[in-house]
Amino acid sequence: MRRFSAVALFSVLVLDAACCCAQLSQSDVEYFADRIDTAADQLDVATVPSLDEFVDQVQAAIATVQQELRIAGDTANTSAWLGYLKLNELSDALAAVQQAPSDPTSRDEARTQMLALAQLDQVLGDMRLRLTINYPGLERAQIPRLRTAVRQLDAMLRHRDPQRSIEYVATQMADASKTLRAADTTTAVDVFYQLDELTRLLIETRQAPLLVADIRGRFVNSNLRIGVGSNLISRIATRPFQEPTAINECLLGTFIRGRATLTGTVTTCLLPSEGVAKIQLILSGDLTSQNRGYRKPVTVDAVGYGHVTATKVLNLNDAGIHAEPAVASAQLSSKIQRVNHPMKIVRRIAMKKALEQKGATNAEGSRRMERRVAENFDRQTDQTSPLGDGKSTPLRDLVDVLGRLGVDEPSRVWSSETRYLLTTLRQRTDDDLAAAVPPPSVAGSHDLSVQIHESLINNVMTRILAGRTMTGSQLRQLGKSLLPELQFAADQSDEAEEPIITFSRTRPIIFEARQGKVWIGLRGTRFQQGDQSLKMPLRVRAEYLPTFVQGHGFVLQRQGEVEIDFPGTQRLSIGQIATRKKMERVFDRSLPMQLLDKPIRVPVKQLPESGIRVQEISAQQGWLSLGMR
Numbered sequence: 001m002r003r004f005s006a007v008a009l010f011s012v013l014v015l016d017a018a019c020c021c022a023q024l025s026q027s028d029v030e031y032f033a034d035r036i037d038t039a040a041d042q043l044d045v046a047t048v049p050s051l052d053e054f055v056d057q058v059q060a061a062i063a064t065v066q067q068e069l070r071i072a073g074d075t076a077n078t079s080a081w082l083g084y085l086k087l088n089e090l091s092d093a094l095a096a097v098q099q100a101p102s103d104p105t106s107r108d109e110a111r112t113q114m115l116a117l118a119q120l121d122q123v124l125g126d127m128r129l130r131l132t133i134n135y136p137g138l139e140r141a142q143i144p145r146l147r148t149a150v151r152q153l154d155a156m157l158r159h160r161d162p163q164r165s166i167e168y169v170a171t172q173m174a175d176a177s178k179t180l181r182a183a184d185t186t187t188a189v190d191v192f193y194q195l196d197e198l199t200r201l202l203i204e205t206r207q208a209p210l211l212v213a214d215i216r217g218r219f220v221n222s223n224l225r226i227g228v229g230s231n232l233i234s235r236i237a238t239r240p241f242q243e244p245t246a247i248n249e250c251l252l253g254t255f256i257r258g259r260a261t262l263t264g265t266v267t268t269c270l271l272p273s274e275g276v277a278k279i280q281l282i283l284s285g286d287l288t289s290q291n292r293g294y295r296k297p298v299t300v301d302a303v304g305y306g307h308v309t310a311t312k313v314l315n316l317n318d319a320g321i322h323a324e325p326a327v328a329s330a331q332l333s334s335k336i337q338r339v340n341h342p343m344k345i346v347r348r349i350a351m352k353k354a355l356e357q358k359g360a361t362n363a364e365g366s367r368r369m370e371r372r373v374a375e376n377f378d379r380q381t382d383q384t385s386p387l388g389d390g391k392s393t394p395l396r397d398l399v400d401v402l403g404r405l406g407v408d409e410p411s412r413v414w415s416s417e418t419r420y421l422l423t424t425l426r427q428r429t430d431d432d433l434a435a436a437v438p439p440p441s442v443a444g445s446h447d448l449s450v451q452i453h454e455s456l457i458n459n460v461m462t463r464i465l466a467g468r469t470m471t472g473s474q475l476r477q478l479g480k481s482l483l484p485e486l487q488f489a490a491d492q493s494d495e496a497e498e499p500i501i502t503f504s505r506t507r508p509i510i511f512e513a514r515q516g517k518v519w520i521g522l523r524g525t526r527f528q529q530g531d532q533s534l535k536m537p538l539r540v541r542a543e544y545l546p547t548f549v550q551g552h553g554f555v556l557q558r559q560g561e562v563e564i565d566f567p568g569t570q571r572l573s574i575g576q577i578a579t580r581k582k583m584e585r586v587f588d589r590s591l592p593m594q595l596l597d598k599p600i601r602v603p604v605k606q607l608p609e610s611g612i613r614v615q616e617i618s619a620q621q622g623w624l625s626l627g628m629r
Helices: 002-014 027-042 050-069 074-084 087-098 109-133 143-159 160-182 188-206 208-217 231-235 344-382 394-405 455-465 472-483 576-591
Strands: 224-229 239-251 256-273 277-295 298-317 320-323 327-340 411-416 421-428 450-455 467-472 500-502 509-514 515-530 532-534 540-548 553-565 616-618 622-628
Touching: 027 160, 027 208, 027 320, 050 074, 050 087, 050 143, 074 109, 087 109, 087 532, 109 143, 143 160, 143 188, 160 188, 188 208, 224 231, 231 256, 231 277, 231 421, 239 344, 256 298, 256 616, 277 344, 277 411, 298 344, 327 344, 344 509, 450 455, 450 540, 509 540, 509 622, 515 553, 515 576, 532 576, 540 576, 553 576
Parallel strands: 509 616
Antiparallel strands: 224 421, 224 450, 239 256, 256 277, 277 298, 298 320, 298 327, 411 421, 450 622, 467 500, 500 515, 509 515, 515 532, 515 540, 540 553, 553 616, 616 622
């Protein structure tokens, strides 16, 4: 059972990609457009939080982290952490903002304020990079509180003028309402991303709480489901057994000594269940015995045979595995071979008596065998700790990784059906939307089934990348920290300068799974390489089509060149066109021609060491479904 969680963890780390969009009915679209129009008339500048509020929160978080590090008592460790976090730089930047004029009345005061805010913006970006990486320790103590405060302050820098923020919110609401009303099948994806972006904006500025609750209430379904196939579970758990046992007991006044052997197989099956996954272990075996009964003045030699079955149900959920008591049944019979005594008359009387008691003896023997088999089955299945020692399990390790990245632990629901043991997860915080539709039914029967909804990447990657400026090497460092076993190749281009990109604050990574196709890319606000720079909204994406390769299974094959466009921009200058050409070269190398083309290795010895491959794939209604064998 330890391996079941390992399979789930591996799948999450390898396939942790998606974005927030879902299928809504036309009536839902019109309903939300009306609700947005109504809420736009009720915007209140007084409820926009002040920048000072979030500055105070960051300062309090800094003080708490410093205090806890010093309390730890390890001077060297404290010094190392303080050196890594660079809290003094952040404190100085916060102090400069507080000392700068909040309402400048001269050009010099305005310049001082702008420089302080620019410095704070840079320091916050650097701090987010240090606090959002898979380094052990970043999930402990008060560092997650500091990370949240830094992220919120970083977002609030653009809302430092409440009146302008309200005007911007009103514009975004009008645009969202207009887009919703004009939506068709070709613009549906952008519509729902705009709805997600509007929700985040309203939460940041504390506007229209009823509208926010209404939207969030519609996007509540899970966005990741992992299934371990019953055939794989059977291969892991099924085992033959042969258990010899010494017999030494008193049965209906007769002392019996001998030896019995139980030979059979333990198999498994999944029981339909919601809220907890149920795995039934089934023991089926045949018993043979050779024994001698002692009852003065005679002894009786007999052979026994029969069939024994036992079942035990394992309940699996977040708390671990809870095993129900085993239930056994046995049907035994015996054959008397001889009665031993010097006198023939005694042997004849003893044989007659033994035959009269044979039925009662077999019945009592069956009851005792049932208790013994059930006790042995319980003892053998409870000897191991399927989910680990309670200190380190795949699930806890995953939660630690998410904590280091500032991603909240997803809620989980366990279930089982005859074909799959299922873990259904929903990754959503108070700022996020999840899926509007549940995952589709899993097709076929596979060793591993993984279904990812578009909302997963939007919720996870927005936490990690939103608004951040990163170089190619920093992105590789982040990827290496998440998956150290993978090889992240360095840029092999002949460019002297590596590219730098500033990711959008919403939907930084594009992942769309619709109408049998997959779109992958990114959204940014600035691209720079060397002395060439573009500071405008940009979108980079590539289309992938599931393609079957004989002997390998399905791969995602890139269709054509990488698309680069600039939403809202009418024309590019000559210099911008040149920069775009450079971007095309960079991203053409970054987005591979094939995905899922290499086997996925799963740490289960019953699967090939070379890995498993995708044998079925579906991309519909925002869900990418993969079936692997």
